[in-house]
Amino acid sequence: EVQLVESGGVLVQPGGSLRLSCAASGFTFSSFEMNWVRQAPGKSPEWVSYISSSGTKILYSDSVRGRFTISRDNAKNSLYLQMNGLRAEDTAVYYCARDPGGLQLSFDYWGQGTLVTVSS
Amino acid sequence: SYELTQAPSVSVSPGQTARITCSGDALPKKYAYWYQQKSGQAPVLVISEDIKRPSGIPERFSGSNSGTVATLTISGAQVEDEADYYCWSTDISGNYGAFGGGTKLTVL
Numbered sequence: 001e002v003q004l005v006e007s008g009g010v011l012v013q014p015g016g017s018l019r020l021s022c023a024a025s026g027f028t029f030s031s032f033e034m035n036w037v038r039q040a041p042g043k044s045p046e047w048v049s050y051i052s053s054s055g056t057k058i059l060y061s062d063s064v065r066g067r068f069t070i071s072r073d074n075a076k077n078s079l080y081l082q083m084n085g086l087r088a089e090d091t092a093v094y095y096c097a098r099d100p101g102g103l104q105l106s107f108d109y110w111g112q113g114t115l116v117t118v119s120s
Numbered sequence: 121s122y123e124l125t126q127a128p129s130v131s132v133s134p135g136q137t138a139r140i141t142c143s144g145d146a147l148p149k150k151y152a153y154w155y156q157q158k159s160g161q162a163p164v165l166v167i168s169e170d171i172k173r174p175s176g177i178p179e180r181f182s183g184s185n186s187g188t189v190a191t192l193t194i195s196g197a198q199v200e201d202e203a204d205y206y207c208w209s210t211d212i213s214g215n216y217g218a219f220g221g222g223t224k225l226t227v228l
Contacts, residue, residue: 044206044219044220044221044222045155045163045206045219046219047208047217047218047219059215059216061216062121062216095162095163100168102151102168102169103151103169104150104151104209104210104214104217105210105214105215105217106151106153106168106208107153107155107163107165107208108165108168108174109165110162110163110164111162112161112162113162
């Protein structure tokens with residue numbers, strides 16, 4: 001059974017930093033591309049970042065480029081999101097989502113999410 | 121950026137057919153994916169690559185794509201299908217994607 005478990009979400013002040021983690025199990029993590037997707041309260045989901053299976057290809061949405069960094073450790077079956085320069089508009093539930101590796105970026109399994117709140 | 125447009129709400133009676141549409145400029149060349157999200161839960165993939173139904177998704181869920189409009193059809197909608205439904209696709213480059221604004225399906 002595919003499992004994705006996010007952690008690291010907390011209350012942080014504007015301008016602060018945070019590192020989210022996602023622990024993967026139930027599939028060969030090193031063979032799959034991965035994504036972070038976030039959802040602000042009452043809003044539709046927003047794709048944040050993508051990383052290829054080897055980590056050599058990385059993409060970011062315009063809203064986080066230059067502030068967030070995605071990475072992975074295939075030996076630890078883990079995905080990460082380093083978030084710097086946090087803003088109030090970054091407040092959201094952050095989901096780790098597996099990419100099935102089809103013809104375009106997409107998501108087949110999601111974790112339950114971790115809540116990041118940016119507020120003073 | 122890229123935008124996908126969905127109607128905010130659709131309402132049907134149990135057993136009726138619900139159709140939820142998603143429009144986007146790149147849809148003639150890119151696949152649409154559909155996600156179901158029930159209150160307090162993570163999204164679940166119900167249709168991939170325009171028309172494919174993942175394992176475990178009921179047969180009443182189907183998808184189509186005709187040019188710039190993709191459609192999720194729920195034939196014989198059930199009360200348990202009440203949820204928010206989001207379409208997802210990418211721009212022509214494939215390096216940037218977007219979710220639609222979501223459609224709230226009410227079955228009553």
